[in-house]
Amino acid sequence: MSSLRHKAATPYLFLLPALAVRGVVYVYSMGRVVYLTMTRDTTFVGPDFIGLDNYATVLSSGQFWICVANSFAYLLVTPVLIAVSLGAALLVDSGLRGANTLRLPLFIPVVTPTIVAAVAWRLVFAEDEGLVNSGLRALGFDGIRWLTERPWTLVTAMTVTLWKGFGFYMMVFVAGLLAVPRELREAAMIDGASRLGVFRLVVLPAIWPSIILVFLISSISALKVFDELFVTVKGVPIEHQTIVPLVYEYAFGRGNFGIASAMGIVLFVIILAFSMVHLRLARKGEQEAAR
């Protein structure tokens, strides 16, 4: 009996070190952030407990809600990201000659540091002499204020997110596609299904969990976007940006960790709610498809 209990406890003992580190890193940090949300400018002077005032300030701030709205607008990058990465995965998995060798070049953006990518894209979108505007002008159009005018500031950052992210999601889809039995596709084709039909009726349901996963991860990343905006459009009014740059501005621009932490907690709640709703809908969709 005692030996059985010992055996049951063993895995948990192995997990303990990791859980302890995680506890310190996550639980303590989270607790500290929650505490900061209830204080005012404590950096040098010491704690000044103000209850829930910071939350009231954040929730009544027009600037905060504009940035939240921008964060949700930024979610528009997600369907494009899924379409592009799924398209790239289908190409790589198509069996066409040389298609497999595309994996490496398509994956390069993923391993490129975001800062480097954003700086490069900043040059591409430069308003006076950038590649895009030079091209537009050569075609007889006016240049676009990619780096300074709303909503183009968001579009510029979204382009960097798209370019930087699609390679990773492509690999997720490729893994999903490899798990689809070739016999199923062949059987469908023998039964007279077109290529589109095979994709719609065989491949898509099989990789649906991958699509859900990519949608969820890329949506959460989009809501938390920072690097791309920080490098490409830093300096534009904060109302042109999303919620995390606003948090950064309050924490490190104004030194107001209380407000910044309160914004962080509200953002956490928003992302949690978004993810739960999304997962529930996805599960429902999956169940209906199974029926």
Added chain:
Amino acid sequence: MDRRGFIAAAGGFVALPLIGGTLLSMGGCDISGTKPSRPLQLWTLALAPFEAFILEQIAKFEAANPGARVEWTDVPFDAIDRKLLASAAAGRAPDVVNMSDRTFARFVSMGAMVDLLPLVGQEARATFLPGALRIGEIDGKLLAVPWYLTTQTVLANTAMLAAGNITLKTLPRTWAGLLAIAPEFHKATGDYLFSIPLGYESDLPMMFLAEGLVPLREELDGSGKPRLRSDLDRPAIAEYLTKWVDCFRADGLPRESVTEGNAHQSRMYQERRLAVINIGPNFLKRISDVAPGVFAETAVEPPIVGALGRSHISVMVLAVTRQTTNALLAAKLAMHMASAEAQLEICRRGVVLPSVISALDDPMFQMPDPRVLSDQAAEVKRRIHTGQAVTSRALRDGTAFTASLECWPDLRRAFEDGFKKVLLDGRPLAKMLKETSAEWDRIVATSNGDMSAIPRPEPLRGAGAMGTVGAGEANR
């Protein structure tokens, strides 16, 4: 391993990081009085190239104060705010920190600095240039001592000016004069005549003061006590800002001036997209290294000034933070680094100026003989020396146009936020001034300070025409 041994090992593995983490975090606790041998932490701002100088000064300080030890960290210019905030949040702020006047004002508003007057005595004040010392004097306290100073000089690309039919003689020497011809210059050449940071890191609040347009006024409150009020929306300021907005909208100023802060000026000058910049003379060295062609076309001229005729002095200060465990020794270190001897030494090694009155008579700050040197390396040195001499002359009449108000950074930020929207989003200027003025009233209502904190020097004789050195003199 038996069961007990296994549990002990697992327990130890779990406990070790926790105990280690706790001990590490205790390192940031205030242990004043218990460990006098704890080294003083000195942070400098972007002084890595002066490593030898800093180490020499630290060695001298340690020799003069037996038992004292100093650990030096150099922090990049862009990172100081973030790094200082993060270290303070962890209870590990440095004892002595070097920062710019702008950054300093911000940390003062957080109550980050120790009053140095009781530690260094009143007599220490007399050694510094009053215009520089004023930055650290807030509400009757001395919250920092001035260290080295930088003021600006004009670098003008003569070839670009010629393309726009402008010579060094006809180049306007005031901001108003430049604004008047900038759109025309852009139309003629496709390049920009000049630029300053207008939105992000805006220079305009400082320039109000340089133009003699004080954006605050004093008013008696209900109890008869004088209180600061915003005067930002008065017609003279609106008129002044309208000139900038009109020039920007007529493409006389680059859009980078709104979003990129100070960095855009040097970058665009190197790229031959900007003909004139008002910048520290040390920038000449960088141009000679990265853009020798542009360097060859560059002339060094006296700084552009506002209506008062006085150029702006940027003051680097040394302050002691509240988290120090040895305020007296830290204040001694700050005074040691800011001593006349140390300041002359750093001026010798870099293109900066001293904040100690006695040091300005050193031959280093006299104009060089243009006939002596001729090869390229010597020419770089000669021009840098010229820049240093030009700026040291401007220094005697210059003023740090930064208000010694705790809330000054908040006022600047509110202005920047509003003015960016005027320039980029087309918000009407009058509406922005009204809204920002109300915001300023809200900010000053919760802050201390009076009009004595705002630099309001008399205009120089003949102001509006040029600075303290005749145009063209520097290039002879």
